[in-house]
Amino acid sequence: MTIRVLIVEDDIRVANLHAEFVRRVPGFRVVGMAHTAAKARTLLDEVRPDLVLLDNYLPGESGLLFLRDTTVDVIMLTAVSDVPTVRAAFAAGALNYLVKPFDAEDLAERLHAYARYHAQLSSSDRTATQADIDRAVRLLHERDRKETPKGRSSATARLVAEELREHRNPASAAEIAAKLGIARATAQRYLTGLAQDGRATMTLRYGTTGRPEHEYQWID
Template identity: 65%
Template sequence: MIGVLVVEDDFRVAAVHAAFTEQVGGFKVVGTARTAAQARAKVAELKPDLVLLDTYLPDQLGIELLADLRVDTIMLTAASDAPTVRAALAAGALNYLVKPFTAADLAARLTAYARYRGLLAAGDKNLDQDEIDRALRVLHDGDKPSVPKGQSPVTARLVADALRSADGSRSAAEIAAQLGIGRATAQRYLAALAADGTAAMGLRYGTTGRPEHEYTWRG
């Protein structure tokens, strides 16, 4: 389980970001902080694996705090000017997500971070260049979800969210019924998820008739 500290001065926004995070499998919010001072104390106390950090804190800029942290950090902020983005990346931010964003936007980046973390969880093993390059590519896999030509990004996100939150495998018919879309449409978007490795595809055998494809979220 990846422990997350949410650092955000607005408690309502912090609650939303925490709820978004808790929806992603393998992540748990261990605490929240509204100031830089609270964040430092909670990092020391709770030892989170990841910090979700706002830029505008009442006692210090988040980027200044970031430079002092020794923990993986993703910026969640309304600041989108180039100097702030450069400063955050230079200070060590692993990713940068501009408000407002959706649960799916954050989930994509968290899922990519989990894969990146898994690739680097090799203890004291020396990594070769290919392994390092792969980890860096994986880290940003969720920055711009790939949607095949002719598909709607909105529908693609809805199908992905439905499969991600499912308890086990789902068929195209089940996803279609859940979202109120056509079975063929659901099948097309699920097949795209399977093609890029986000979902695993298998066969479900019933008592009669032909087997149907079933899909399981892999992230």
């Protein structure tokens, strides 16, 4: 069974990148892309997706408003990571939440988990038992985190964690990278991992140039 995916993302380049990530995952097919919530609503009827990959930054209407109005399965893909927004997304029905930036493997893990969840609850001609429901929930999230992420060094992870812990104020990936002499993208990956593990908080720093930047602070 092929899972039909609609990508809702305001940035055309990012939308195309996410579409490429999806195409690498067997069993998934991109059936449409929308850059506004209004267009997404139209495509819901036209392409009838099984799953929507939804950004929160959309022209004219936030992704959260769109999420509240749809019954289609949704995974949020967004740079917004403040706790109220994350909680609101899950309360509105999001099945998962992936914070940008992420790589193809990060998204593939969520898609594989969704495929297992979808298969568990795909039959509409029977009543789900409590065991069915419990298993579906476990399948949806059980592989969101890896013990040893591929391509990541435990030594580098330790250095990033120590630098962030010693940094009294919230720090950006660029600041941590400059301190350690590593690439910003590398620092970003490890800092995001610390936030996902609950060892650091991740918020947005609003500046004067373009989109907001993530900043991180160690949790004592």
